[in-house]
Amino acid sequence: MSDRRGRTFEKLLSPIRAGVHDLRNRVIMGSMHTRLETEANGIERQVAFYRERAHGEAAVIVTGGFSPNAEGMFDPEGPRLDDPQQALSLKPICDAVHQEGSLICAQICHAGRYAKFEGCVAPSPIRAPINPYSPREMSEQDILHTIEDFAQAALNAQSAGFDGVEIMGSEGYLINEFTVTHTNKREDKWGGSADNRHRFAVEIVRAVRDRCGPDLLVIYRISAADLVEGGAPAEEIAALARKIEAAGADILNTGIGWHEARVPTIAYPVPRGAWRKAAANVKAAVSIPVVASNRINTPEVAEDILASGDADMVSMARPFLADPHFVKKVREGRAHEINTCIACNQACLDFIFSDRPASCLVNPRAGREMEFRDTPSETPKKVAIVGGGAAGMATAAEAARLGHAVTLFEAENRLGGQLNLARAAPGKHEFDETLRYYTAQMDRHGVTLRLGCRATADDLAGFDHVVIASGVTPRIPDIPGIDHPKVATYAEILCGAREAGQTVAIMGAGGIGHDVAEFLVTHPAEANENAAFFDTWGVDGQFRNAGALAGDPLAAVPAKRKVVMLQRKTSKVGQGLGISTGWILRNALRKHGVETLAGVVYQRIDDGGLHVLSNGETKVIAADTIVLCTGQEPVRTLVEALAARGISATMIGGAAEAAELDALRAIDEGVRLAQSL
Structure with missing residues (x-):
């Protein structure tokens, strides 16, 4: 970038x-x-x-x-x-x-x-x-x-x-x-x-x-x-x-x-x-x-x-x-x-x-x-936005472009929110460009950034409109041993706060679980270099061979770690992934030897690993690290305090509905909200 x-x-x-x-x-x-x-x-x-x-x-x-x-x-x-x-x-x-x-x-x-x-x-x-x-x-x-x-x-x-x-x-x-x-x-x-x-x-x-x-x-x-x-x-x-x-x-x-x-x-x-x-x-x-x-x-x-x-x-x-x-x-x-x-x-x-x-x-x-409209607002408002993730940045950039006076509060010292986790997944470094774009737009249209500032109800008094885009936090399931030292959240793994061991069990096989699995088994160069990409997928990089193939696109490749991905649902693992990209991710994990197990009941976590019930049989998934990809909870800590002060607020993105890392919905809601102000 x-x-x-x-x-x-x-x-x-x-x-x-x-x-x-x-x-x-x-x-x-x-x-x-x-x-x-x-x-x-x-x-x-x-x-x-x-x-x-x-x-x-x-x-x-x-x-x-x-x-x-x-x-x-x-x-x-x-x-x-x-x-x-x-x-x-x-x-x-x-x-x-x-x-x-x-x-x-x-x-x-x-x-x-x-x-x-x-x-x-x-x-x-x-x-x-x-x-x-x-x-x-x-x-x-x-x-x-x-x-x-x-x-x-x-x-x-x-x-x-x-x-x-x-x-x-x-x-x-x-x-x-x-x-x-x-x-x-x-x-x-x-x-x-x-x-x-x-x-x-x-x-x-x-x-x-x-x-x-x-x-x-x-x-x-x-x-x-x-x-x-x-x-x-x-x-x-x-x-x-x-x-x-x-x-x-x-x-x-x-x-x-x-x-x-x-x-x-x-x-x-x-x-x-x-x-x-x-x-x-x-x-x-x-x-x-x-x-x-x-x-x-x-x-x-x-x-x-x-x-x-x-x-x-x-x-x-x-x-x-x-x-x-x-x-x-x-x-x-x-x-x-x-x-x-x-x-x-x-x-x-x-x-x-x-x-x-x-x-x-x-x-x-x-x-x-x-x-959508491009004409400036006839009644510019003073707008506060809490959260600098995808939803907050999209709202801020669009509202400021339409003439509103926008202040964005972000508790961390950098923008991005959940995008900073998503961009850690192989190939998803393209989100760097999204951050660059919104930073440029907010700078051009005069958004006031309050980074490293966890907004309070007092901070938000006096604004005409308050937008809560405070995102999500990982959900922690209630099972015995969840506080074991082996356990880490997806956020801790993707942001680098925790280093995973050589054998990993991933609890949850949604989009985040698949991203974490690829992050853990893929060598960094595989996501960025042409030669490594061609080697992984069996492509002749000189484009001379018949069909430009140099091997079996589904052949196994070396992995950094041994990973097992589990889910409670009995449906096919990865069934809910994107229609046009899910097959790529499933094949990439299969090539890297990632094992999957569906229809499990999580029992407990201890020194031996993750204990599950699968097909009526108790199994122990031995693992150095157990990663929680078990959903998200909305962050709404300000909502009650604002209500007590009589300050109305609009919730968007993960704060409104915690579902995966859904940048598509977050950005759409942000832009449309800004248009409606």
Whole structure:
């Protein structure tokens, strides 16, 4: 983490030519599925969403995927571009983006065997492990019709005002399925040799260019590392890139990993810029601009990739959820004010997978732009906030931005609260950026900080509004021996106040329990260095091997300690973790030899260890250290004292409801409360 003041980021801000278009900088806002189109006022919400990102000066904005036909939809309600009239309904989105000076491209994506309905299609009838539906093998007529559908969809997009299209050829969707032997077992001219497997992709690009002419910006998203067995080796990827360039593409954007891959690609355990060399391999093969993508979330990382020559442009998707004004802040010398994507996936991908429109943990306004205001308060108030964790900082920053006079009291000598514990978990050091952002915002908008001050009722007298954001404290269960010297709370372990022994029992297997387990078994370098990440997950760091794999992604790796994680629930351990990240954490712990035990009854703790009842049998979990991850209690010590003084207060975050370390809810509540003052 750096302050960024004084840096110019010249390469990032420099213009570049792509086809017949001059782009104002090197930044593409990558495609994201937002589900905004499913809302009753979908067009209006999309206009607000994309306008804000264009105002933030992304050179090119790529929409979420539109199917070229009925067979290619993600689900029966998915968006399509095969109807010219439906395409024209998107014109207000294009107009809004153009008014702010950016270009906009519609992504055309055929889901292939990932489509969630009967009748999905693929080059060969091989079911995807993440989809219950088995695909039908496409006939030659199906293939030719689909090529035509891509061309017509591109023309429909062009007629609606889009400057270009991105043809989705990566992430395991239909085009990608044709290019590799993992999913293409055909023996006709669309399978077999690399030339035959590439034919479908090349013919689609050629058809789009022929149909739409030279003015359409054509981006092809190429899979630069499939991360599945039977994926493409580097020489085939380079050959495909050259063919796509010859067929008429203006830009090659790089995609990383299939959705079924057992290697994490965009979540927080992945180091920043981990995939840049995959883009560099593609760039070495062609002369058109090549885009690096995935886990590029700061201007420093982006600038380094561009300056090194690994890529000509960078694609950032979720960073524009976190901060739509990313590029504008860089240009204005305010890069230190960027609200950084922490790659948590909690409000973007996890919302999408649970049929909710995407948003962002660190920016609740994302996808909800019409629900918030930017105009200063007409009746500024004197506001006191007790607690400098996520909820308190979010409230303070937003309230001060809207013109209120804010004083924040924090009992510790530093801001962060529970974030200081969360950021200790491997990969979650990204929360450092969240702390940096809120510190910068509170400084800019004049928040008075009272650090090292445990607020009293006297301190809070005279304020117009008091907000209690005092957070949580670990819950201590009532079992014999809970005060044994072996016992430590998760807070003591994560903050470094206690050092765990070589054998550890963790009581509780929720999100905190999993974070503590990974903290205890992972060597520090594994969370931060590319080489160690690639070794852990079996990735070829040179991206030369087939599928860029160098081993089994699930193979065991050495662990620092022996850890057993227990829970009272009889359900599967880790079942309540994030939809898109839970599998990563479960696999990481399994690789490090962490044992799990569900359905236990805690009996007592003594010198022998943790005594439990499991399946009707008493067991002793021998452990040097027993870590309590048994929930939290709200900290509300001030509430009664304030009530006695007749001072009303609003409780938010953990103080209102102690549930895990829920920064998503805390920040959302803080921002919305500030808006309501």
